[in-house]
Amino acid sequence: MAATASTCSRIYLLINDGSPRNETIEFAKSASPEEIRAGLLAAAEIGGEPKGAIVKVSTKDGVLLPVSVDGLTPNSEDNRYILNVKKDSLIKNDAASAVMSPEIGTANLDLSALKATLKSLEADLDGLTEKKGQLANIPTQHxxxxxxxxxxxxxxxxxxxxxxxxxxxxxxxxxxxxxxxxxxxxxxxxxxxxxxxxxxxxxxxxxxxxxxxxxxxxxxxxxxxxxxxxxxxxxxxxxxxxxxxxxxxxxxxxxxxxxxxxxxxxxxxxxxxxxxxxxxxxxxxxxxxxxxxxxxxxxxxxxxxxxxxxxxxxxxxxxxxxxxxxxxxxxxxxxxxxxxxxxxxxxxxxxxxxxxxxxxxxxxxxxxxxxxxxxxxxxxxxxxxxxxxxxxxxxxxxxxxxxxxxxxxxxxxxxxxxxxxxxxxxxxxxxxxxxxxxxxxxxxxxxxxxxxxxxxxxxxxxxxxxxxxxxxxxxxxxxxxxx
Ligand SMILES: [Zn+2]
CATH class of the missing domain: 1.10.1300.10 (3'5'-cyclic nucleotide phosphodiesterase, catalytic domain)
Known part of the structure; x- marks a missing residue:
């Protein structure tokens, strides 16, 4: 156990999505940010390494932490980091983009402008999501x-x-x-x-x-x-x-x-x-x-x-x-x-x-x-x-x-x-x-x-x-x- 403690960082997470849950990940102290990011995506049960996914780790007070060995210092079960993963709306949402495709009758719309608007809305939503950790009685505490x-x-x-x-x-x-x-x-x-x-x-x-x-x-x-x-x-x-x-x-x-x-x-x-x-x-x-x-x-x-x-x-x-x-x-x-x-x-x-x-x-x-x-x-x-x-x-x-x-x-x-x-x-x-x-x-x-x-x-x-x-x-x- 002592050897593990010296070469690995153990991180306790609260996955903040539709079904909030606890996860624990471990990574070597030599791990690259990409390797840590892959571990975080796995903890959030998101497969396929989506390139556009936004991976955010924050403290309970809403302070964002860098996804790196230095940023994610070992924490305790009582003081979990909050993990938010937001897939890029245009990658994730093929159902929604299919709805907006010319095939279903939106032929004259400027799709790229619409997608850009959707992206900025997504960014706004992301900002609001950050506040969650600071609110009382949030469902994650149930x-x-x-x-x-x-x-x-x-x-x-x-x-x-x-x-x-x-x-x-x-x-x-x-x-x-x-x-x-x-x-x-x-x-x-x-x-x-x-x-x-x-x-x-x-x-x-x-x-x-x-x-x-x-x-x-x-x-x-x-x-x-x-x-x-x-x-x-x-x-x-x-x-x-x-x-x-x-x-x-x-x-x-x-x-x-x-x-x-x-x-x-x-x-x-x-x-x-x-x-x-x-x-x-x-x-x-x-x-x-x-x-x-x-x-x-x-x-x-x-x-x-x-x-x-x-x-x-x-x-x-x-x-x-x-x-x-x-x-x-x-x-x-x-x-x-x-x-x-x-x-x-x-x-x-x-x-x-x-x-x-x-x-x-x-x-x-x-x-x-x-x-x-x-x-x-x-x-x-x-x-x-x-x-x-x-x-x-x-x-x-x-x-x-x-x-x-x-x-x-x-x-x-x-x-x-x-x-x-x-x-x-x-x-x-x-x-x-x-x-x-x-x-x-x-x-x-x-x-x-x-x-x-x-x-x-x-x-x-x-x-x-x-x-x-x-x-x-x-x-x-x-x-x-x-x-
Ligand atoms: Zn309903």
């Missing part, structure tokens, strides 16, 4: 619990690659809205998503090859950015909650395989390549997405286009064995499902659903069923408060962090900013009381008029409202000095 045992083993059908085998207990848990998504590593979430596709019968029905499904899910995962909130774990949460709602309310028994594939694909793809800045920003800052989509739901349009760009590739096309007419219906359903997640459409969708509920909901009516699928996706998208409080609360911090970063950027750029994103005005309790009271409860109560057994979904949301109201009162009392 310590996952390990409540459910997992068994990983080689499945004889896929001798060449490991396959997760989940216990009956885990599978039962996966079908509930109380599932804790913080416990799982990225590969485990991928395996759980694969399980949902198989269990809902779409793999058999649509003759999806398992290796293609895995590559599809991997491409979807890679298509999510390391935002505080809109990241791959959020994608997993939404898909799992949709799955939990299907089983809890037993609506799964009334849906066709095509309905189930629409729900699965729309949920996994619904926030693909989210830049961490919302639609209002896209429009106000006149971003490329706003230009391409003429200010109409630019983000949701983009998420959907990225999903279908992944599906265009033969290696990741899980729909290659679906007959054309069925494919057209499924594509239409997925597009409607993803576009429904734009909160600007919330009131219209709710009043449409209310009309169907008033008339007596009919599963046999294609329009009504489509509306129901959109509503289920919406319910899942905003469902964090359905989960137990210790699972739900970190998501509020994540969302506020993303909002605050946006408003900070808007203030600096002289753009309009929303009061609900302003770190000087928003309190966690105030934000949640409004959102739960005005958005969640009316949404879930309306769904309870159409779906059976919605109580396991509504009850925790009402408890969360009571909790945040109490917290809000305490904050008010503290602000007025208890008078």
């Amino acid at each position: 310590t996952p619990k390990r409540a459910v045992k997992r068994v990983s083993q080689i499945d004889p059908r896929y001798m060449s690659q490991p396959k997760y085998v989940f216990t009956d207990e885990t599978i039962k848990y996966l079908k509930t809205p109380t599932f804790d998504p913080w416990q799982w590593q990225e590969n485990e979430m991928l395996a759980l998503l694969e399980f949902m596709f198989v269990e809902l019968g779409v793999v058999d029905e649509f003759k999806i090859d398992i290796p293609v499904l895995r590559k599809f899910l991997q491409a979807v995962k890679d298509g999510y950015n390391a935002n505080p909130f809109h990241n791959f774990r959020h994608c997993f949460c939404v898909t799992q909650m949709m799955y939990g709602i299907l089983h809890t309310t037993k609506v799964v028994e009334k849906l066709t395989p095509a309905d189930k594939l629409i729900l699965l694909a729309a949920c996994v793809g619904h926030d693909l390549d989210h830049p961490g800045f919302n639609n209002a920003y896209q429009v106000n800052a006149r971003t490329d997405l706003a230009i391409i989509y003429n200010d109409v739901s630019p983000l949701e349009m983009h998420h959907c286009a990225v999903l279908f760009t992944i599906l265009k590739h033969p290696d990741t096309n899980i729909m290659s064995n679906i007959p054309d007419s069925t494919y057209r219906d499924i594509r239409k359903g997925i597009i409607r499902g993803i576009l429904a997640t734009d909160m600007a459409k919330h009131a219209d969708l709710l009043s449409q659903m209310k009309k169907y509920a008033d008339e007596g909901f009919k599963y046999s009516d294609a329009e009504q069923k489509s509306c129901l699928l959109q509503m289920i996706i919406k319910c899942a998208d905003v469902s964090n408060e359905v989960r137990p409080p210790d699972v739900a609360e970190p998501w509020v911090d994540c969302l506020l962090e993303e909002f605050f970063e946006q408003a900070d950027h808007e203030k600096a750029a002289g753009l309009p900013f929303a009061p609900f994103m302003d770190r000087e005005k928003v309190t966690k309790a105030g934000a949640q009381v409004g959102f739960i009271g005005f958005v969640l409860i009316p949404l879930y109560e309306l769904m309870a008029r159409v779906l059976d057994n919605m109580d396991p979904i509504i009850t925790p949301v009402k408890q969360a409202l009571a909790y945040y109201k109490e917290l809000q009162e305490k904050e008010k009392a503290a602000a007025t000095g208890g008078k």
Whole structure:
């Protein structure tokens, strides 16, 4: 051990991406900066030595350290360096650039100018990311619990690659809205998503090859950015909650395989390549997405286009064995499902659903069923408060962090900013009381008029409202000095 200590440096890292985790690397004291950089990229699980990748190591106080033997002095487990790796947007984001290619109807745009703009936006985002280490309650501090045992083993059908085998207990848990998504590593979430596709019968029905499904899910995962909130774990949460709602309310028994594939694909793809800045920003800052989509739901349009760009590739096309007419219906359903997640459409969708509920909901009516699928996706998208409080609360911090970063950027750029994103005005309790009271409860109560057994979904949301109201009162009392 003494010999190792004298010739090697051991560095403890916190990898700051969609699934923050600890890593340890060692390098020889004679290592070149290139060798250290390669080690850091490996720690961040980024293969292929991407030339444009920006590798940044900083202290917890946000001080950047040179990537060299002298810069990265040995540290301790309690005082980890924070590793941020940002792949060059133009190298990484072939899905996004495919969306912007002339092939999909942007023939007259000056692509090089657009790419330069994207690059500068990327640099701005990078600057904002640096602040993360200084903020309190960031998601990286969440310590996952390990409540459910997992068994990983080689499945004889896929001798060449490991396959997760989940216990009956885990599978039962996966079908509930109380599932804790913080416990799982990225590969485990991928395996759980694969399980949902198989269990809902779409793999058999649509003759999806398992290796293609895995590559599809991997491409979807890679298509999510390391935002505080809109990241791959959020994608997993939404898909799992949709799955939990299907089983809890037993609506799964009334849906066709095509309905189930629409729900699965729309949920996994619904926030693909989210830049961490919302639609209002896209429009106000006149971003490329706003230009391409003429200010109409630019983000949701983009998420959907990225999903279908992944599906265009033969290696990741899980729909290659679906007959054309069925494919057209499924594509239409997925597009409607993803576009429904734009909160600007919330009131219209709710009043449409209310009309169907008033008339007596009919599963046999294609329009009504489509509306129901959109509503289920919406319910899942905003469902964090359905989960137990210790699972739900970190998501509020994540969302506020993303909002605050946006408003900070808007203030600096002289753009309009929303009061609900302003770190000087928003309190966690105030934000949640409004959102739960005005958005969640009316949404879930309306769904309870159409779906059976919605109580396991509504009850925790009402408890969360009571909790945040109490917290809000305490904050008010503290602000007025208890008078
Ligand atoms: Zn979402």
